[in-house]
Each structure stands twice: as structure tokens, then as C-alpha cells.
Amino acid sequence: MSTDADAQLNSESESPAPARRTGRTAERRIDRRSILRPGDGSMVIFDGVTKRYGEDVVGLDNISLSIDAGEFVFLVGPSGSGKSTFIRLLIKEMDASEGTVIVGGRDLGKMGRSKVPYLRRGIGCVFQDFKLLPGRTIYENVAYALEVTGDAPKSIRRKVPEILALTGLSDKSDRLPNELSGGEQQRVSIARAFVNHPRLLIADEPTGNLDPDTSIGIMQLLYRINRTGTTVVMATHDRDLVDKMQMRVIALEGGKLVRDERSASYATVEP
Amino acid sequence: MRLGFFFREAIRSIKANVAISVAAIVTVMIAVFILGTFIPSYLYVQSTVNQQKSRLDIQVYVADAAPQSQVAALQAQIVALQSQGLIKSFSFISKTDALNQFKARLNDPSILTLLPNNPLPASFDVRPADPAKDGQIATALRTSHAIDTTMPGNGISYAETTTNRLLTIAQFIQYAGLVLIAILLVAAILLIGNTIRLSIFARRREVEVMRLVGATNWFIRWPFIIEGIICGVVGAAISVVILWIAKILVVDPYVSTSTGGLTRDSATTIGFGTLAVILIVAGGAVGAVGSGFTLRRFLKV
Ligand SMILES: Nc1ncnc2c1ncn2[C@@H]1O[C@H](COP(=O)(O)OP(=O)(O)OP(=O)(O)O)[C@@H](O)[C@H]1O
Ligand SMILES: [Mg+2]
Numbered sequence: 135m136s137t138d139a140d141a142q143l144n145s146e147s148e149s150p151a152p153a154r155r156t157g158r159t160a161e162r163r164i165d166r167r168s169i170l171r172p173g174d175g176s177m178v179i180f181d182g183v184t185k186r187y188g189e190d191v192v193g194l195d196n197i198s199l200s201i202d203a204g205e206f207v208f209l210v211g212p213s214g215s216g217k218s219t220f221i222r223l224l225i226k227e228m229d230a231s232e233g234t235v236i237v238g239g240r241d242l243g244k245m246g247r248s249k250v251p252y253l254r255r256g257i258g259c260v261f262q263d264f265k266l267l268p269g270r271t272i273y274e275n276v277a278y279a280l281e282v283t284g285d286a287p288k289s290i291r292r293k294v295p296e297i298l299a300l301t302g303l304s305d306k307s308d309r310l311p312n313e314l315s316g317g318e319q320q321r322v323s324i325a326r327a328f329v330n331h332p333r334l335l336i337a338d339e340p341t342g343n344l345d346p347d348t349s350i351g352i353m354q355l356l357y358r359i360n361r362t363g364t365t366v367v368m369a370t371h372d373r374d375l376v377d378k379m380q381m382r383v384i385a386l387e388g389g390k391l392v393r394d395e396r397s398a399s400y401a402t403v404e405p
Numbered sequence: 406m407r408l409g410f411f412f413r414e415a416i417r418s419i420k421a422n423v424a425i426s427v428a429a430i431v432t433v434m435i436a437v438f439i440l441g442t443f444i445p446s447y448l449y450v451q452s453t454v455n456q457q458k459s460r461l462d463i464q465v466y467v468a469d470a471a472p473q474s475q476v477a478a479l480q481a482q483i484v485a486l487q488s489q490g491l492i493k494s495f496s497f498i499s500k501t502d503a504l505n506q507f508k509a510r511l512n513d514p515s516i517l518t519l520l521p522n523n524p525l526p527a528s529f530d531v532r533p534a535d536p537a538k539d540g541q542i543a544t545a546l547r548t549s550h551a552i553d554t555t556m557p558g559n560g561i562s563y564a565e566t567t568t569n570r571l572l573t574i575a576q577f578i579q580y581a582g583l584v585l586i587a588i589l590l591v592a593a594i595l596l597i598g599n600t601i602r603l604s605i606f607a608r609r610r611e612v613e614v615m616r617l618v619g620a621t622n623w624f625i626r627w628p629f630i631i632e633g634i635i636c637g638v639v640g641a642a643i644s645v646v647i648l649w650i651a652k653i654l655v656v657d658p659y660v661s662t663s664t665g666g667l668t669r670d671s672a673t674t675i676g677f678g679t680l681a682v683i684l685i686v687a688g689g690a691v692g693a694v695g696s697g698f699t700l701r702r703f704l705k706v
Pocket of ligand 2: 217
């Protein structure tokens with residue numbers, strides 16, 4: 135990993151203003167862009183949330199929990215336990231069958247379809263399959279996220295190199311995604327998710343396709359992003375990674391919340 | 406700058422599926438070409454038909470020698486027939502009016518200066534309520550002494566019912582043409598729609614990413630709509646070029662040889678510039694409608 139990026143990320147964590155170069159004005163502008171306003175300090179609140187697919191498939195079963203702004207949370211559980219369902223509810227890809235989902239102080243059940251794009255601008259998303267556009271360079275992939283949300287060309291030209299430096303990709307900006315390794319591609323997708331400095335970053339098995347060493351690199355990047363004040367929710371199968379980090383762990387099984395512990399491991403140690 | 410983004414994305418997409426875009430462009434081209442030959446012909450026929458319609462009017466020629474009182478009596482007779490409901494309307498055309506109308510039809514009006522005086526009689530232009538009753542009206546008016554019997558039809562001339570029938574046929578052909586145009590336009594809209602459907606499929610990753618990062622629905626739709634409009638306008642523009650070549654090589658030489666006589670064909674049609682604008686706008690509209698329909702069906706946002 136480039137030490138430049140490390141230095142930047144670390145200094146970023148000391149001063150919470152995301153764009154120090156332009157100071158207070160830039161910070162306020164970013165705040166206004168985001169519709170996420172976690173008033174009482176809770177970034178995510180699930181209250182009695184059930185998600186059914188059709189008649190009898192239950193994705194999530196009566197989940198109640200809250201995630202504070204600035205927290206780092208692992209979402210763990212066996213395949214089919216409801217991790218992706220949880221994540222898809224956060225970005226209002228679908229609505230809960232029962233209960234209330236509140237993100238950044240907004241009740242997603244009451245939010246109209248036309249507001250959804252603005253919700254998503256406040257949330258960064260990272261997936262196992264990167265979701266990069268194959269015909270475009272790394273620079274273009276990151277710039278695309280800004281272009282389609284109507285950012286000015288001048289601000290795009292400023293933000294993209296900044297975030298590429300932050301994620302250690304400066305020298306790869308003219309390459310195409312298939313010319314990068316899996317780990318590098320995932321960095322690009324994190325760069326794209328974080329380029330607007332969202333207050334909430336969600337990652338659904340971001341290390342699912344990567345080898346253990348590369349996974350640690352990605353993990354460190356997400357952790358540093360968390361240190362800038364961004365809430366991070368990460369769904370994962372990766373037992374070693376979770377054990378190493380000792381962060382809050384929310385465990386699901388068959389759609390039910392079976393464990394919610396701070397500074398925990400992937401599984402409770404059986405006596 | 407947004408417009409720039411939409412155009413760049415639309416052109417990227419057309420390049421990415423050239424074959425399908427070309428198919429859509431060619432369909433629009435064919436439809437617009439037929440529309441482009443139809444509109445001038447339609448207007449030409451329409452203009453001719455209107456002239457023929459005026460030939461259904463009954464011309465009652467007034468003798469130059471007829472005294473004012475006889476002319477007034479003839480007019481009174483016409484007014485009487487009008488109040489019976491046989492005549493719809495009528496107008497008086499003076500000798501000067503008649504000469505002016507004739508001048509307008511001459512290729513070289515200066516030849517009229519060769520005439521010692523105005524040879525054309527004044528006339529009443531009588532429009533019957535029902536052209537089938539022309540004979541009845543003519544018989545009724547024939548009693549007047551003001552009529553110039555040296556003129557065709559012994560001073561009262563009117564068209565045969567066959568003219569009427571020809572006009573009905575012309576009208577029918579026009580309606581058939583309109584139906585053909587409608588079918589072609591629908592085909593063009595469907596093909597553009599299909600192009601856009603494939604383009605949505607080809608760009609599904611882009612659409613997914615756009616939704617994920619929070620692009621608004623309209624932001625996602627615009628590149629597709631512009632893609633449809635580009636296909637439509639390009640197809641129409643190619644047609645316009647072909648039509649223009651056809652006009653220069655075929656129509657213009659034909660027109661100049663066929664109207665070589667003393668009088669020119671007074672039926673009019675549309676100017677090429679106006680036609681080109683109409684066709685290109687039509688092409689763009691077909692593209693917009695085609696992509697619009699498809700987006701409603703296949704890009705639920
Ligand atoms: N679109 C869907 N339609 C029907 N059932 C679904 C759908 N998506 C998920 N499910 C079901 O809901 C349950 C939870 O699925 P979910 O994708 O949330 O699990 P997961 O924890 O993400 O699993 P994995 O670790 O394999 O990604 C499963 O039983 C799954 O079959
Ligand atoms: Mg999953």
C-alpha cells in the first residue's frame with residue numbers, strides 16, 4: 135500500500151472535515167447534499183423489521199437494533215441468513231414488510247420513490263462483484279458516479295484524483311478494470327463509493343472474491359474510512375478478518391438476530 | 406455540461422451496437438422517404454382538387470352588351486334560387502377581375518398587351534348547394550337576357566358529374582396514402598423502440614451503477630431518449646438528402662418540360678426547405694416516441 139495514501143487517510147482521521155483544502159464551505163456543501171441527518175446520533179435504526187419474499191420465504195425476522203453514527207459494524211451469519219436483505223433495506227432497494235427502517239433520521243417506509251436517489255447519494259455501496267464499468271478507465275469509473283449525480287466538471291476534476299490518491303490508485307487511473315487485480319478493482323469500487331464522502335458506507339462481502347492478504351488491505355482501507363467519521367456496515371463470511379478486528383458483530387441466522395456484541399469475534403467461543 | 410454528458414453517453418451507446426442502430430436508422434429513412442414523397446404529392450393533389458372543386462361552380466357569362474337592368478334582374482334570379490336553397494353562394498367577377506385571373510395563369514403575361522381590348526366577359530360564379538342539381542339551376546337561369554350565349558355551354562357552363570366522381574377517387578387515394586404513412590411511422594417507432602430496448606440491455610451495468618450512486622430517474626432516461634432522437638434525425642436527414650437528389654435529377658427536369666405551354670400549372674405544393682424541416686422534426690419525434698415507450702416498459706425506475 136502506498137504510504138502517501140496512508141498518510142492522507144491518517145491525517146484525515148484527525149481532522150474530520152472531509153475536504154480540508156477548501157475548508158468550512160466545502161464541508162457545509164457536502165452536508166447539504168446529504169439527506170442523512172442522524173439527529174440523535176443513530177445512523178441506522180431497525181424497529182421490528184421483517185422482510186418476507188412472497189408468501190413463506192422470510193429474509194429478515196423481527197429485527198430491532200440501532201447503529202450509532204461513526205460505528206464500524208460487521209454483519210455475519212451463514213449463507214441465506216439475511217445479510218444482503220439487511221443491506222438492500224438500507225438503500226431502499228425494497229421496503230420492509232413490517233416494522234420501521236430509519237437511516238440518517240429518515241423513515242425509509244415513508245420516503246417517496248423520488249427521494250431515493252438523494253438517499254443513495256448519502257450512502258456509499260461496495261459489493262463483492264465490484265460493479266465497475268468494463269469499457270471505462272479507473273478515472274472514468276470514479277468520475278461517472280459524480281457525473282450522474284450532476285456534479286460540476288471542475289469539482290469532478292478536483293475530487294477524483296484526490297480519492298484515487300487516498301485509495302492508492304493514482305498510478306492506475308488510465309487503466310481499464312480488467313487490467314487490475316481483484317484487490318485493486320475493489321479499491322476502485324471503494325473509491326467510487328467514498329468519493330462524495332458519504333456518512334454511511336455499506337459493503338456486502340467486499341472481500342468475498344479476494345485472497346486473505348488482499349482482504350486485509352481492503353479491510354484496512356474500510357477501517358481508515360471509518361476513522362474519518364463514516365459509519366461502516368460490512369456483511370462478511372470472513373471469520374479471520376472479523377476475529378482480527380474485534381469490532382461490533384451483529385450475527386443473523388435464518389433472518390433472526392442471534393447475537394449483537396461489541397468488540398467481538400465471528401463466533402462466540404464455545405465453553 | 407449535462408447535455409454534453411447525455412450526448413456522449415448516447416453516442417457511446419450507438420457505437421456499442423452499431424448494427425441495430427443502423428437497422429433503426431434505415432427504417433426511419435424509408436418511412437421518412439415515403440413521407441417526403443407523399444407530402445408534396447398530397448398537397449399537389451389537394452391543390453388540384455380544390456381547383457376542380459371550383460370547376461363544379463356554374464359559370465354564368467354576362468354579355469358585354471347587356472344593360473345594367475338585365476344584369477340586376479339576373480342577379481335577382483340568382484338570389485331567389487339561393488333563398489330556395491338551391492344555390493349555396495355566388496360571386497360576381499367583373500371583366501377586369503377575369504382578366505387579372507387569366508394573367509396570373511400565363512407564363513408570359515406581357516402577351517396580353519398585344520390585345521386591343523379585354524376579350525373576357527364578366528360572369529357570375531355560382532356555387533350550387535348540390536352539384537347534382539347543376540342542370541336545374543342552369544335551366545332556371547337560361548331565361549335571362551343578360552347571358553352571353555357565345556360563351557361555352559351557351560353562356561352557362563358547368564362540369565359533368567364524372568368530375569365529381571374523379572374527385573371522390575382522388576380523396577380515397579389520399580386517405581389510403583395516409584394509412585400507409587401511419588403504418589410506416591408505427592413500424593419506425595417500433596424499430597427505434599427495439600433499438601433502445603437492446604441498448605438498455607447492453608447498458609444494464611451502467612443503469613445499475615447509476616441507480617446505486619443515486620442518479621435521478623430522468624438522468625438515467627435522457628441518454629436513451631437522445632439515442633432514439635439521434636437515430637430518428639440521422640435517418641430523416643439521409644432521406645432528405647436522397648429526396649433532394651431525386652428532386653434535382655428527376656422531378657425538376659420533368660416539371661420544366663411538362664409545363665412548356667402557354668399557361669402554367671397553377672396547382673401548388675410545398676417548398677423543399679419547409680419539407681426538409683418537417684421531415685427532420687418528424688424523424689426526431691419518431692425517435693423520441695419510440696424510446697419513450699420502451700423506457701416506460703423496460704426501464705422501471
Ligand atoms: N429476491 C429474492 N426473492 C426470494 N427470496 C429471496 C430473495 N433474496 C433473498 N431471498 C431469500 O431470503 C433469504 C435471505 O437471503 P440473503 O440474500 O439476505 O442472505 P445472505 O445472508 O446475504 O446470504 P449470502 O451469504 O449467501 O449472501 C434467503 O433464504 C434467500 O433465499
Ligand atoms: Mg448476500
